[in-house]
Amino acid sequence: MxxxxxxxxxxxxxxxxxxxxxxxxxxxxxxxxxxxxxxxxxxxxxxxxxxxxxxxxxxxxxxxxxxxxxxxxxxxxxxxxxxxxxxxxxxxxxxxxxxxxxxxxxxxxxxxxxxxxxxAGRSVSEICHGDVRMRPSTGEVFRAGQPVALSRRELALLEKLLNARGVVLSEDQLKDSLYGMDVDVESNALNVHIYHLRRKLGKGLILTERGLGYRLGEPLSAPGARE
Missing domain, CATH: 3.40.50.2300 (Response regulator)
Incomplete structure (x- = not known):
């Protein structure tokens, strides 16, 4: 947030x-x-x-x-x-x-x-996207019912994309949400965080819209997954 x-x-x-x-x-x-x-x-x-x-x-x-x-x-x-x-x-x-x-x-x-x-149009605190679930109040994230450890920046990036519900967000919008307005950010910093989220939560979680930015991919569910 x-x-x-x-x-x-x-x-x-x-x-x-x-x-x-x-x-x-x-x-x-x-x-x-x-x-x-x-x-x-x-x-x-x-x-x-x-x-x-x-x-x-x-x-x-x-x-x-x-x-x-x-x-x-x-x-x-x-x-x-x-x-x-x-x-x-x-x-x-x-x-x-x-x-x-x-x-x-x-x-x-x-x-x-x-x-x-x-x-964001939600009535409950937990955010679900396929087999990915996030609890913003505690910073907990689960994939197919299994806990996934994310860094503070990764949590902020995931929450921003989940709340956008498929709307394309520019690199500047995402960098602001991760670092704020007065922090000098390395050119590849955002790409590094996106790479780690894809590796931990699935390649299809974040889609690249060339020349525009990034958006949430279609939800992918794991059959029979339990927490």
């Missing part, structure tokens, strides 16, 4: 980044509304955590700008504003969830996964 974190408090942001990375997330952090608007113009993420008290204005203005532009990415507001009318304003402005500070990290991670799950 690739998260854009819009938070100007360094202490809160550093804690969130460290904690969410333990939940198999890639986190990009910006400090201002201006940076937040620019970020979504240059890269795609799965979900946004948005603080309301930003140095250059109200986070609700940023949210309203995104919705006017047709940007429908899930947004979770994370704020200390606990009045009922503030929560109503946030949800009516287009937020998908509203969490108050202080918060429990495990609950926050679960809420973020729920937003991404709904955006």
């Amino acid at each position: 690739h998260i854009l974190l819009v938070e100007d408090d360094d202490l809160v942001a550093s804690g969130l980044e460290a904690g969410l990375e333990l939940h198999h997330c890639v986190v990009d952090r910006v400090r201002t509304g201006r940076e937040a608007r620019a970020a979504l113009e240059h890269f795609a993420c799965d979900v946004v955590i948005l603080d309301l008290g930003l140095p250059d204005g109200d986070g609700l203005d940023v949210l309203s700008h995104w919705r006017r532009q047709g940007i429908d990415i899930p947004v979770l507001i994370l704020t200390a504003r606990d009045a009922v009318q503030e929560r109503v304003k946030g949800l009516e402005a287009g937020a998908d969830d509203y969490v108050l500070k202080p918060f429990e990290l495990d609950e926050l991670a679960a809420r973020l996964r729920a937003l991404v799950r709904r955006a």
Whole structure:
């Protein structure tokens, strides 16, 4: 799960980044509304955590700008504003969830996964594709009922492709989901991760669309497979 974190408090942001990375997330952090608007113009993420008290204005203005532009990415507001009318304003402005500070990290991670799950059209946490099953909350992956050990990058790549449900994703989209926007990535890094996923989960799992990117292949099932 690739998260854009819009938070100007360094202490809160550093804690969130460290904690969410333990939940198999890639986190990009910006400090201002201006940076937040620019970020979504240059890269795609799965979900946004948005603080309301930003140095250059109200986070609700940023949210309203995104919705006017047709940007429908899930947004979770994370704020200390606990009045009922503030929560109503946030949800009516287009937020998908509203969490108050202080918060429990495990609950926050679960809420973020729920937003991404709904955006992908799923109602359950486990993702199934033929004989491949993934549990994003725990990082567990099974093929034909047998556990498969994946690295953090491989998990992020698999989840991104599974949530895309066959839509072609460009190399830039996949690199952003694995590394974030400020990391210099070697030219063959993505190909290496794709090679390892194909080796561990089947050659037909990921298909190459020349000149466009990659997409999920047709599900292949192993008859009689059990976990």
